[in-house]
Amino acid sequence: MTVHTTLSVSHLTVKFGGLVALDDVYLEVPSNSIVGLIGPNGAGKTTVFNSISGLVPVTSGEIAIYGKSVGWPKSYELAAYGIARTLQGVGLFNGLSVIENVMMGANSQSGSNFIKDLFGLSGQAEKKLRRRAEDALAWAGALVLADKNPSELTYPETKRISIARALVMEPKILLLDEPAAGLGQDDIDKFAELLKQLKRKCSIMIVEHHVDFIGQISDRVYVLNFGKVIASGSFDSVKRDPAVLAAYLGTSHQTGNEHLGGF
Ligand SMILES: Nc1ncnc2c1ncn2[C@@H]1O[C@H](COP(=O)(O)OP(=O)(O)OP(=O)(O)O)[C@@H](O)[C@H]1O
Ligand SMILES: [Mg+2]
Structure with missing residues (x-):
């Protein structure tokens, strides 16, 4: 090895x-x-x-x-x-935009209360996380979908977003x-x-x-x-x-x- x-x-x-x-x-x-x-x-x-x-x-x-x-x-x-894994069957939150859903991926696998964390972020921390989420969306070939509502996505597009949500953890x-x-x-x-x-x-x-x-x-x-x-x-x-x-x-x-x- x-x-x-x-x-x-x-x-x-x-x-x-x-x-x-x-x-x-x-x-x-x-x-x-x-x-x-x-x-x-x-x-x-x-x-x-x-x-x-x-x-x-x-x-x-x-x-x-x-x-x-x-x-x-x-x-x-x-x-x-x-380590990141995509979670099967875990839907996206319709009340949030695609990019906000991806931002939540940063905490969803670390065991913290991610909704509270996301809205409790300082302006600067939120900006930084948003940039990471944009980067993750770009790697997933889905940056153009950032501002959409999850309900507007096709099924293959949701697959890309679930990848982005895992990638945001780098x-x-x-x-x-x-x-x-x-x-x-x-x-x-x-x-x-x-x-x-x-x-x-x-x-x-x-x-x-x-x-x-x-x-x-x-x-x-x-x-x-x-x-x-x-x-x-x-x-x-x-x-x-x-x-x-x-x-x-x-x-x-x-x-x-x-x-x-x-x-
Ligand atoms: N939490 C669990 N408790 C008890 N048995 C389990 C548990 N998880 C898996 N098994 C059993 O372990 C074996 C392997 O299951 P596993 O889900 O890993 O297979 P798999 O290769 O992913 O199958 P599939 O292609 O159907 O998804 C099976 O006999 C399954 O019933
Ligand atoms: Mg299996």
Whole structure:
């Protein structure tokens, strides 16, 4: 492991009662890269994210940031760790403009009372935060939407705003759980371009069922099955891996990537 690794996880085991949801999982997210995490339903993908973001208790394992071993973060410590995740299903506040919603992202993951904090800011602090929010919106390709009301946004636009809301924390690593869900092919392509730009700014770890999308954007892919990493490497190598084909198809005799399109 080198300092060029933003985040690494080793020997991660998570048990829910008698269920071993994760079993000795390892992964490494190189700096300025996109790492895809795929696997069948129930494989443990979200549990990896939940472990990294302090939402489930970890049974055992280590986590390191920039090569330095740290404790597993609590959810309110994420900002301090430089970790941000987009929160699925958390809507935008219609009473606030897009940019105000993004400004609130600065505190929403640090455990403080962010509405009170936002309105309690001094003029200068508010200006500074507004500039950060503009920067985040620009990275998310959504600066033109700053003054809109969330109710005016299209669905793909709300996806961009949720990215901006995470970016306003200036994270070292961004965790995205199924960000392409519900997007059409055109918007998936645009989103792929956005993420490729974004990795100049931070590392990205992404869980997604759209395997073509993962193939399009990922520098490295990990495949989970029944809580274990069964393959890792480039998308092209893992999609041909017999263990991966077996996990998705229930047979190890299939070859060719067309079969991976179906899961
Ligand atoms: N908080 C929890 N308490 C108990 N069991 C859980 C909890 N979270 C996840 N599990 C179980 O752990 C296993 C892994 O679940 P997880 O949600 O991580 O899978 P996943 O790969 O994200 O699946 P999907 O593709 O369906 O989102 C499943 O058997 C699930 O039922
Ligand atoms: Mg999941």
